[in-house]
Amino acid sequence: MTATSRPRPRRLPLALALAMALPAAHAQQAQPGHDHQPKDLAAVEVKATPFADTAEDLARPVEVLAGERLDEAKANSLGETVNRLPGVQSSYFGPGVGRPIVRGMDGARVQVLSDGLGSGDVSTVSVDHAVSIEPFLADQIEVLKGPSTLLYGSGAIGGAVNVIDGRIPEAVTDQPLQGRAELRGNTVNDERTGMFRLDATAASGNLVFHVDGLHRETGDYDIPGYAESAAHLAEEGETPDPASKGTLPNSFVRTDAGALGVSWVGERGFLGLSASLFDTRYGVPGHEHAHGDGHDHDHDHEGEPGEEQDAGHEEEGGVHIGLDQRRYELRGGLDDVGPFKSLRAKFAHTDYTHTEYEGDGAVGTVFDNASNEARFELVHQPLLGWEGALGLQWAERDFEAVGDEAFVPPSQSRDAGLFWIGRRGFGPVGVELGARVDRNKIDVDDAVAVGPDRDFDTASLSAALKWDVSDALHLSFGLDRAQRSPTAEELYSSGLHVATASVEIGDPDLDVETANRAEIGLHWHGGPFRLGLALYQTRFDDFIYLADTGIEEHDGPVRVWTQDKARFTGAEAEFEWAFADNASGAWNLRLFGDVVRGELDGSGTRTLDVSVPHGDHSHDYTVELARDGNLPRIAPWRAGGEVRWELGSWRASLGAVRYARQDRVAQFESETPGYTLVDAHLAWHQDTAAGNAWEVFLDGSNLLDEEARPHTSFLRDVAPLPGRGVAFGVRMFF
Template identity: 75%
Template sequence: MPNRCMPPRLPLALALAIALPFAAQAAQPADAAGAADQHDHQQPTDLAGVEVKATPLAGTAEDLARPVEVLTGEKLDEMKANSIGETVSKLPGVQSSYFGPGVGRPIVRGFDGARVQVLSDGLGSGDVSTVSVDHAVSVEPFLADQIEVLKGPATLLYGSGAIGGAVNVVDGRIPEGVTDEPLQGRAELRGNSVNDETTGMFRLDGTSSGGGFVFHVDGLHRETGDYDIPGYPESAQRMAEEGETPDPAEKGTLPNSAVRTDSGALGVTWVGSRGFLGVGASLFNTRYGIPGAAHEHADETPGAPVEEEEGPVTISMDQHRYEMRGGLDNLGPFKSLRAKVARTEYTHTEFEGEETGTVFENTSTEGRVELVHEPLLGWDGAVGVQWGQRDFEAIGAEAFVPPSKSHDAGLFWLGDRTFGAFKAELGARLDRNSIDVDQATAIGPDRDFNTSSLSAALKWDINQSWHMSFGLDRAQRSPTAEELYSNGLHVATSSIELGSPELDAETANRAEIGLHWHSGPFKLGASLYHVRYDDFIYLADTGIEDADGPVRVWTQDNARFNGAEAEASWNFADSMGADWELRVFGDMVRGELSGSGTRELSFSVPHGDHSDDYTIDLARGGNLPRIAPGRVGGEVRWERGQWRASLGAVRYAKQDDVAEFETATPGYTLVDAHVAWHADTAAGNAWELFVDGSNLLDEEARVHTSFLKDVAPLPGRGFAFGVRAFF
């Protein structure tokens, strides 16, 4: 990757400076009587009992009737990866998109992109990762304290972009209360054999001697090379179709898969007896390659030769974010008020070899106010308003989306009430969304949308062991500017992408039933859900091959999704005093268009000063494209004293329920293992050595949801190793 993208290694140097002194202290003998009490962060955590921060009404994942998954503590440490999608990808019902190791968005129950909102402590991340599959999410999972996945529509809380779910990353960059100790924090150093990774991170939180001010500072540096793969970058199916013979020189490494990331933040908060007020600033800078993304420029002159791109496509992304948060408690009829606002300045530059291709610029401001009221007619509840604006522009000859300004405003209420063994949750939200587009370059007019969402959920505690939950939702989503106005070559996917300015808002109606059982060391949870979409928006492959690649059109039709997920665990102990846990899980989802016959679709493909017009018959039924395959997985965990270890495997099924012009993807099995040794010191600090193994069978794995599945397999066998320090 070009050196122009590589800033100094300040975060890594700071992480080293912090970690090493505490590692040295850890070598001192520990006072066994007091050490355990000082390190609650390392005690086993019941994830179902962790408070969920994504909702203004206090509750745990076990208390809420709506399905929520939480990661924190040592479980989060084991699952942290380069992208937020990969970090949460082993939770039931959750997988990750893949566009090389630099890009991974969460896929929740088959939904991704503009249907799944990624949040930073309750506010949108401010990036444009929904514009294109090659755009990274600007949230760093290694700096997270807690990650929450809201499965099913989260539109009540977060608006149109959360119709399929939301992932909230809690990083505490603006503290909301005093710290347990005057100064506390953590640091980590790690490497990885599969890609020569070097990662360093640190975090410090502290409270002034008078207790009035709290500060936070963090930093991270990550650098990897091209990663190892079991075979060849191109799939055997792709090479057979193109009549290619494998080149031995290309075996074993995926070119242009290097990543470099720097992130850092500073926050300061004043904390009083009834509230707090804090400000913070953060940056996120990443450079990554797009495997297999070099493309050809076609000369419009008849008979002219095709010019090959000078080099592969690399991405340079920079984001600066400024936030203010405040809160007050005990306000008469209101228990609390929480307000937050963030301004994000984002630039994403695509380099084609040494030349600058397309530059995406996005400036957004988002605000949110939540008021939790005292019980009203027996209902605890919260009312809130949310607003935001986005100024987006793509600059360059291959900018396939015109400049636009988006404005969003929402008003919501949600509440809950207990009726004996039943707990009911209700909610409603109204949204207004508008998109003002540059009429000089747009293919359609400005658009305005009014959407509404309603939700009802019920949790029934049959007895102390058995619980059932029921959910009904009606949610709406407005089309995005990309879906409405795209019109040209999309370099990342090597395809022509065409929007449809006449798209309407889509409506999702969901029904879900869940069952949970726990008895002593046993736990079991299972869910069945059905989602019926009216006017579902999707990117359809037309079957037309243009000089720049296949032609795909944003269109809509009715669709349905059916899915199921289950998880079971068993905790047991042997005679030697070790704790054991067996966990198994599985999930599947099927997404289909629910119509029959065909419908006529007309569109124009632009070519400089002219365009080619087409009319095709598009099927109204059949499978939707790029739906995540079913999975089944399990792991065995072991803990004894200072040691813990696990061995797990996940089997991804073959995905042959494919859309027209889409190819099937073979199944694969990923095996992983984790070993860690933890030690407490007499000074009240701790350290941890760890080794994590991934894809231990060195199996070729291609992600069905990825546009790059035939040119970029997942990494081969790798071993991550390092040290964590807690103080």
């Protein structure tokens, strides 16, 4: 059955009706005193570690988004949502796909977590695969910068992003029934989004329920000029069609997400379960196989939402993707268990299907992924002055890709890890130590294997120190030795990767990569000022990366997975100044900047033999790769600032970020021009006598309508970021 023949229910009207009805239904029983005050993000408790610490207390670098700051930052993708945190940027493969990049590292080096467990998707397999977590349903997002293998294993050697959604309640609610809802639209893509969440405690006081839901529809988005960059048009010798100016074809998104959860909560612990779904369909810009009269650019949404849009995109020849994930979780916690302060156990089973549709609606390739993951944490009582936590993590993944464009063979992965992390105070100095060992096994399907099964053993060590020089000045130091096992994609890829219009060749002989990191940080706050600085360097042995060979096959470049020594060096800074608080309102200035360089750390060149599949035979090449120079797709330096204002029920902000020209490029890679993105936010918040609250908002993005092409994107020459847009809507808290 093709995508056009599948009936689509009218989910959006149902979501909007629910969102509007919930506050009214609750107004009769809500109690006064609704609290929606701005949150001090430095004081928010971080859930990604076993200890109940805030971002400011931790010796490791952590960024947190919550409250109003999270509301303003929420976007279609997780990467775009966290994109303006220091040291964090986003990949980009159209508006439906954006994965976090932490200090220059992404993909299989940055673990994406749903409250401490892996997301269960295959977003590390290919850059066109979306993360299966909906940012609009998040309560809090935490970014652990630097190696997080100690807590989360091999896939977190570059960091971790933990999304807290509260789908399994761990405590009774403050009121018998509480929640929030939001309706929004956007001028840049004709967005229509409705979401809601409800949390309720039964009369018995022990059963707590959760439900949430979201529906989003967007059309093709507006851009300042043409989809293709001037450099790309010149290289191809093409003249753009004037009728194609102003809209990025095949950039639509439609998403449905929701969950049900229930927990039994007692005095010493809880036990709960949840079921959730994430279903999204999105176009892949730059992958149109156009036929007919061309694209329609008028954002016309008349008729059945979704159904006509799918049909329209298929008529236009747009390659698009359908992603469906079903997830089931069981979690429990118990406090004061003999010699242990607490026990936490988590288990998740995920069924994931990712279908790539060709321009005529026919199925091209189907990716199936079934995964299980379990995690146990025991926080023990102080032992010889050390407070610590023991942890056990186990995961398995059964992956299969079927279709003519399946460039990765079926495989089964098994991972098991054991860790301990401990901390102790010595006067004004706090010390944290940790160690972890992992066993990773990858079995590849013998029928299509391009290499043998592989086993890996990895070990990671970590030490961090936080020195409270005074009440206002804090210094932190970190040393890590972390290891990562190669993934099945890096080992066994062999064939045309349509998403990147390239041929990817894996290396089944890849070894474990080892990272040694050193970091120094400073945090100072005094009166109206707050300053944070960080300097770091990570040196890799056997760093695994995707290198261009300079060879062209199947009308695209040939890239090989290979490894060599590498070095990442970077710095981050953030400054805040509450410079006025008077009759005109409370005013705050925030400035931030970050820079990272990713370089190969060898010398000379090395020779590789490359065999490219070509039907029933192969083409063999010998290539020379440089052992020094820049790594590909490293984000450029940037600097930004914003002014925030609050007065009574009103708040507003105006900000800008300058992304520099990236001219430190890898072998066979082209430079990317810089650009400046200006944004603004305006909101009016009103508490009601019934204890509810309403908030009306306007959010402007890319207000200068600049042509912006992120260097981290494989699509930068054919898919710029959206042009000027204004999001508007209403939020309800009850």
